[in-house]
Amino acid sequence: MPTSRTKRPAAAALAALTLVVTAACTSSGGGETPSAPRAKVLAVKIDNVAAARPPTGLEKADIVYVEQVEAGLSRILAVYSSGLPPVIGPVRSARETDLELLRQFDEPTLAYSGAQSALRPSIESAPIEALPPSKAPDAYFRSGDRDAPHNLYVRPGKIPHASTGVNAAGDIGLRFAAPPQGGTPVNERTVSYPSARFTFTWAEDRAEWLVSMDQTPARTASGRRLGAATVILQDVDVQPSRFRDRGGNTSPFSATVGAGSAVVLRDGMSYDVAWERNSADSATGFTTKDGEPMTFAAGQVWIVLVPD
Numbered sequence: 001m002p003t004s005r006t007k008r009p010a011a012a013a014l015a016a017l018t019l020v021v022t023a024a025c026t027s028s029g030g031g032e033t034p035s036a037p038r039a040k041v042l043a044v045k046i047d048n049v050a051a052a053r054p055p056t057g058l059e060k061a062d063i064v065y066v067e068q069v070e071a072g073l074s075r076i077l078a079v080y081s082s083g084l085p086p087v088i089g090p091v092r093s094a095r096e097t098d099l100e101l102l103r104q105f106d107e108p109t110l111a112y113s114g115a116q117s118a119l120r121p122s123i124e125s126a127p128i129e130a131l132p133p134s135k136a137p138d139a140y141f142r143s144g145d146r147d148a149p150h151n152l153y154v155r156p157g158k159i160p161h162a163s164t165g166v167n168a169a170g171d172i173g174l175r176f177a178a179p180p181q182g183g184t185p186v187n188e189r190t191v192s193y194p195s196a197r198f199t200f201t202w203a204e205d206r207a208e209w210l211v212s213m214d215q216t217p218a219r220t221a222s223g224r225r226l227g228a229a230t231v232i233l234q235d236v237d238v239q240p241s242r243f244r245d246r247g248g249n250t251s252p253f254s255a256t257v258g259a260g261s262a263v264v265l266r267d268g269m270s271y272d273v274a275w276e277r278n279s280a281d282s283a284t285g286f287t288t289k290d291g292e293p294m295t296f297a298a299g300q301v302w303i304v305l306v307p308d
Contacts, residue, residue: 039081039171040164041108046076047092052150056221057085062168066304070249072194081168089153103280172283177295183269229299231265235308266297
């Protein structure tokens with residue numbers, strides 16, 4: 001178990017400094033977002049059952065949201081802005097939770113395979129650019145190396161989306177800077193859904209939390225181990241929604257507007273923090289026990305919505 005914070009490589013330190021400057025006009029509490037430039041976000045709903053792994057392009061996301069879906073399984077909402085991989089997937093259907101999460105961003109594009117008919121009016125009225133295969137057929141393809149429905153992929157270069165190069169995490173107020181005082185050394189944390197499990201293990205040599213899913217090391221399509229610079233375990237109220245999947249299972253809704261507790265993992269340390277999001281149009285602020293804005297390590301951020 002680490003006893004001191006790991007020194008980040010020079011490149012990471014430079015990246016952190018750059019992001020601090022970018023986020024200087026951002027309020028890290030109360031949910032305000034910076035003025036300009038805003039991130040141009042592409043969000044992709046990614047399948048996450050065993051048959052859908054390994055994912056493609058997930059390692060390039062700025063933010064990886066993990067949420068509970070039907071039957072206690074998990075699904076991922078990957079948010080891209082600072083850069084786009086050539087292929088992302090496998091792509092699956094959208095959920096009500098995604099619509100509330102995406103209200104934090106400025107008219108994001110959502111790539112998804114489809115949605116329940118009852119949810120479609122909500123998607124159409126949401127302030128997003130909805131982009132299922134029916135609207136961009138040339139951007140999607142099915143791979144022959146796995147069975148449907150776990151083989152649908154999207155090519156970002158073939159959809160009407162232009163990246164601004166702004167980091168989506170900094171855009172919604174996550175401030176990248178040196179860690180605060182008061183953390184507790186930790187080398188592993190696990191989160192469980194009824195039918196899914198995530199473990200984050202600190203790897204000092206990579207300065208990342210290595211991801212395991214269902215007790216198996218999670219890797220990218222290229223074989224590299226998935227890892228996050230920062231992991232946020234955000235306690236949320238998970239409620240049954242009015243929507244059901246084809247099997248008759250009720251779709252859960254994870255409420256991300258409100259307030260609650262969270263645990264932030266960074267640099268081999270754990271921090272107990274509070275989160276607050278005043279409205280769907282505001283971003284989520286994270287504060288330490290001292291009431292100061294929480295800071296995050298430069299790199300990919302995973303936000304796991306944990307049933308409270």
